[in-house]
Amino acid sequence: MATRQTVAVLGAGGIMGFAMARNLAREGYAIRAWNRSREKAEPLAQDGAQICDTPAQAAAGADVILTMVADAGTVIDAMSGDQGALAARLPDGATWLQMSTIGIEGTERCAALAAERGLAFFDAPVLGTKAPAEQGTLVVLASGPEDGRDRVQPIFDVVGARTMWIGEAGAATRLKLAVNTWVLTVLEGTAEVLALAEGLGLDPQLVLDAVKDGPLDIGYMQMKGRAMMAREFEPSFRLRLAAKDAGLVVDAVDLHGLDLPLVTAIRDRLHQGIAEHGEKDMAATYLTSIAAK
Secondary structure (H helix, E strand, O other), rough: OOOEEEEEEEOOOHHHHHHHHHHHHHHHEEEEOOOOHHHHHHHHHHHEEEEEOOHHHOOOOOOOOEEEOOOOOHHHHHHOOOOHHOOOOOOOEEEEEEOOOOOOHHHHHHHHHHHHHHEEEEEEEEOOOOHHHHHEEEEEEEEEOOHHHHHHHHHHHHHHEEEOOOOOOOOOHHHHHHHHHHHHHHHHHHHHHHHHHHOOOOOOOHHHHHOOOOOOHHHHHHHHOOOOOOOOOOOEEEEHHHHHHHHHHHHHHHHHHOOOOHHHHHHHHHHOOOOHHHHOHHHHHHHHHHOOO
């Protein structure tokens, strides 16, 4: 298979970054993988990826830098400083695909950093968790300069089943925050409905059966509800990261002077579960609800 662009994947040991890096490597991209915990990225070597000790080493000569890490601070740390990706010698026309969920302020900081270094910057968070990442079926919410979209679309086509182009950089992050609000609302709503049923002396499965195949049914509710009742919390997306994402929504609400109390309540409940359940799947918020009885 012919080698395509060289892509530095920063955060290649995480659930999402690992899967994206592997899929790109298997499609012929030359992958330079970096992760703060190197051992988590090392299995990518079996797919031909070069495992790097620093972001700068990964980025040296790379056509594309792809960031997929936990939060804005980690993105900035990986890109800046003596060992950051921007300390490397980059080719003319190098592109930065910022695909982490880092909120409005974090995205603006990254866009400013890219402008300082003359990088084409794409704000492109994704919808989906572990299984879609592994299967290459994520939805990419992409925003950035029109004249560079043809260069990055093939990468998005590998990691995702669909790309939504929605304007200049920053628009995708705003859409991601809106969609995440719905995801987290369904998640916490499911947890509390099932906890209520159990508290009323009912089998929680009756709730899922009552709405099944009707206008109130939601596939996500059925999936997470089954996991909650079975106490199966193998992480597809960790609770601590869901709490972080909820915090980014609240930040956006405050920034724009909106009055949306539900998202604050959801953020607070998710944060409440971090100490005991933060590394479990976000469905483990259910355990916080039933523990509060």
